[in-house]
Each structure stands twice: as C-alpha cells, then as structure tokens.
Amino acid sequence: MLKKTFILGYDAVSPLGTDMEIQWRQAVQGESGIGPLSRFPLKDDFPVRVAGQLGELDIRPYPFLQPREMAHWTSPIYPYALLVVHRALKMSGLEITADIAPRVAVTFSSAVGGMDAVLKADRQMIAQNKMPHPFANPNSCINMVGGKVSILTGATGPISSTITACATGVTSMIIGDMMLKLGLADVVVAGAVDCPLVEPILAGFVTMNGAYRPKEGQPEDPPEKTSRPFSANRRGFVVSEGAGCIILATDEFTRAHGLEAKIEMAGSAMTSDASHFVAPNLATVQRCIELAIAGAGLKPEDVDAVNAHATSTKIGDKVEADALVNVFGSKTPPTSANKSQLGHAMGASSAIETILAMQGMLQSTLLPTINFKPDPAITLDCVPEGPRILQQEFVLKNAFGFGGCNSCLILRRIA
Numbered sequence: 001m002l003k004k005t006f007i008l009g010y011d012a013v014s015p016l017g018t019d020m021e022i023q024w025r026q027a028v029q030g031e032s033g034i035g036p037l038s039r040f041p042l043k044d045d046f047p048v049r050v051a052g053q054l055g056e057l058d059i060r061p062y063p064f065l066q067p068r069e070m071a072h073w074t075s076p077i078y079p080y081a082l083l084v085v086h087r088a089l090k091m092s093g094l095e096i097t098a099d100i101a102p103r104v105a106v107t108f109s110s111a112v113g114g115m116d117a118v119l120k121a122d123r124q125m126i127a128q129n130k131m132p133h134p135f136a137n138p139n140s141c142i143n144m145v146g147g148k149v150s151i152l153t154g155a156t157g158p159i160s161s162t163i164t165a166c167a168t169g170v171t172s173m174i175i176g177d178m179m180l181k182l183g184l185a186d187v188v189v190a191g192a193v194d195c196p197l198v199e200p201i202l203a204g205f206v207t208m209n210g211a212y213r214p215k216e217g218q219p220e221d222p223p224e225k226t227s228r229p230f231s232a233n234r235r236g237f238v239v240s241e242g243a244g245c246i247i248l249a250t251d252e253f254t255r256a257h258g259l260e261a262k263i264e265m266a267g268s269a270m271t272s273d274a275s276h277f278v279a280p281n282l283a284t285v286q287r288c289i290e291l292a293i294a295g296a297g298l299k300p301e302d303v304d305a306v307n308a309h310a311t312s313t314k315i316g317d318k319v320e321a322d323a324l325v326n327v328f329g330s331k332t333p334p335t336s337a338n339k340s341q342l343g344h345a346m347g348a349s350s351a352i353e354t355i356l357a358m359q360g361m362l363q364s365t366l367l368p369t370i371n372f373k374p375d376p377a378i379t380l381d382c383v384p385e386g387p388r389i390l391q392q393e394f395v396l397k398n399a400f401g402f403g404g405c406n407s408c409l410i411l412r413r414i415a
C-alpha cells in the first residue's frame with residue numbers, strides 16, 4: 001500500500017511579516033505587504049519603484065543567527081531560510097536525533113539563490129580592486145541553502161535542490177513526497193527562499209515586460225494597489241521576497257512517533273510546457289491540474305477551493321483562468337490569489353502561498369484577492385469581497401515557472 005504524506009509543521013516569512021500569526025492576521029484583514037522599494041538607493045530613471053520587502057528579524061532568540069555564526073553568509077536568503085526551518089520543526093514537534101537523522105531528507109531550495117553576494121563582490125573588485133569574500137561563491141550556489149539547512153538540522157538523508165523557477169516551493173514538496181513514497185526517507189524538510197531585490201533582476205523583469213510599471217502618461221499607483229492578479233487592469237507582477245518551510249512525513253512515521261498531522265498532501269503532478277521559455281502553455285498547464293486531481297483519487301467537483309499561481313500578468317493569469325474553467329466547467333471553485341497581497345517572491349512564493357492555504361483550511365477561511373477589478377475574459381470567483389468563511393477538505397495549489405515548469409498539488413484536511 002502506498003504511503004501517505006502528512007504535513008507536520010510549517011512556517012513562513014513574507015512582506016506581511018516575519019511572524020506567522022501576524023502574517024495570517026494581516027492577510028485576513030486584506031492588507032498588502034507591498035510598499036516603496038528601499039532596499040538600495042534608487043536613481044531617478046530606475047524603472048522599478050515598488051516591492052514586497054521583508055522586515056528586520058529579531059535574531060536575539062536564535063543562537064544560529066548570531067553575527068558570529070552568520071559572518072560568512074552575507075546573502076539574506078540564509079537567515080530567513082534557517083529561521084523558517086527552525087520554527088517549522090518546532091511546530092511539528094519533531095526533534096531530529098542521531099537515530100532519525102539518516103532518514104530525514106532536505107529538498108529546500110531557491111530560484112535565484114544568493115546572487116546578491118556575487119554582485120557585491122563584482123562591485124568591490126571594480127570600485128576598490130578588492131578580492132571577493134572567501135565565501136562569495138558558496139553564498140551564490142543555489143544548492144547551498146539546502147546544505148545550510150542540513151547543517152542546522154543535522155539531517156543526513158538525501159538532499160536535493162530542485163529548481164523550477166517560480167514553482168520551486170511546490171516542486172520541493174513534490175520531490176519530497178516522491179522520496180517518502182520511494183522509501184528513501186521518513187521525513188522531508190521542504191520549502192524555498194528567495195531575496196531577488198537586486199538591480200539587475202528587477203530591471204531585467206521590466207525589459208521583458210513582466211514587472212509592474214504604471215501606464216505611460218498615467219500617475220504612479222499607490223504601492224499597495226499595484227499587484228492585481230486576474231484583474232482587468234493588471235500590469236505585471238511586483239517582485240518581492242520571502243521564505244517558507246514545510247515539514248513532510250510518512251503516515252507510518254507520524255503515528256510511530258506520536259506526532260500530530262492535520263493536513264495530507266493527497267496528490268500532485270508536474271508537467272513541462274515544451275513550448276516557450278516564459279509564456280505558459282494552456283494544454284500542459286491544464287493537464288498538470290487534471291493529473292494532480294486524479295492523483296488524489298478525486299473528481300474536479302471534489303475540490304473546494306483553489307490557491308492560484310496568478311502573478312498579475314496579462315497572459316499568465318488568463319492561461320491559468322482558462323485552464324481552471326476547462327477543468328472545472330462553469331462551477332470553478334473559489335480562487336484566492338495571494339500575490340495580490342504578497343507580490344511575487346519567485347521560488348519562495350508557492351511555498352508561502354501553500355502555507356497560507358493550509359492555514360486557511362484549518363481556519364475555514366479563504367483569503368481575499370485584493371485590488372480586484374473584474375476582467376470580462378476571466379470568469380473566476382476570486383473572493384474579492386474580503387475573507388470568506390468556507391469549510392475546505394480539498395484545496396488545489398497551482399505553481400508555474402519559467403522554462404515551462406508546472407507543479408500542482410492537492411491538500412487535504414484530515415483533522
């Protein structure tokens with residue numbers, strides 16, 4: 001009999017806050033985490049002016065985040081990743097002891113990694129003729145964040161840092177689920193972190209017409225109004241940052257160790273568009289959704305709600321909406337688009353959004369899609385009126401990334 005995958009714990013940091021309780025309260029109240037970009041000095045002609053930025057961490061309670069411990073790890077992805085992993089494990093009630101460690105896998109990853117460390121080294125070499133920090137290259141390696149997670153936790157099972165661009169968080173869960181079902185591990189530390197607020201990335205998204213820019217000749221929108229998934233007036237995504245960790249375990253391990261699980265990862269799927277490097281492909285996006293639902297042993301009508309990928313782009317949002325209508329027909333489940341509040345934290349987005357979806361399942365609450373203005377071409381129920389009370393047994397989570405990487409999963413409430 002195939003093993004079941006339970007979710008034991010989770011934690012996130014996002015533009016809505018660095019504390020899980022605060023983030024949830026802000027999300028329910030329909031608040032936005034998007035504000036003026038202040039991560040670096042802005043030149044007058046820099047094309048990006050808004051972002052979803054993380055707040056400062058209070059590192060005092062965490063010995064592993066003290067300056068001496070983090071001296072070599074200059075990229076912000078490391079403290080945020082380590083923090084959410086630590087807190088997710090604490091929520092799970094699991095202590096990774098020496099006897100358990102060889103059966104604990106790590107699939108925690110990132111889409112961008114510590115690119116900021118290399119950029120800093122490059123600027124120092126040019127401006128000061130100064131050689132890079134000895135850890136500049138390790139900081140930039142995308143798989144290094146998983147390595148640091150392994151060192152923090154003592155996990156010595158399989159380690160993999162699969163990268164599927166903006167789908168990385170959900171993909172890390174799917175790869176972890178595979179490891180559990182193949183018997184390679186009993187526990188998986190999954191999730192993703194990204195801090196992409198550096199000049200070349202932000203400007204690069206503008207030149208490819210992906211990032212938000214106000215309409216030419218029109219005044220700037222208030223920052224909190226700039227991310228508008230599924231809306232008629234959407235004008236691109238707002239780049240943000242964050243991290244999310246999800247602790248997975250087999251049902252056997254959970255029961256044997258007296259742990260509690262309230263959510264099951266009931267089904268999942270991945271497909272490849274094989275068509276374009278950034279534009280999504282309707283047929284393969286739709287098939288990914290269908291396979292995830294079928295993999296959970298469900299019919300479309302069994303799904304109670306959808307947590308959408310929905311980045312606030314003209315093409316991407318329309319393709320996802322069309323795929324949902326094709327799968328569910330005229331009775332599409334209510335669909336929340338969390339990026340309206342969070343912005344787009346690249347690979348970390350789908351991890352953070354999955355966590356918000358699970359919190360919503362446990363609270364019987366659907367988060368709103370804020371800034372919503374109906375688009376006649378999109379017929380979804382986007383929960384625009386504010387948080388909605390709804391019992392949810394099954395929730396579909398979508399995540400799609402550059403390179404045609406599609407990842408979908410079905411979450412089931414079991415307690």
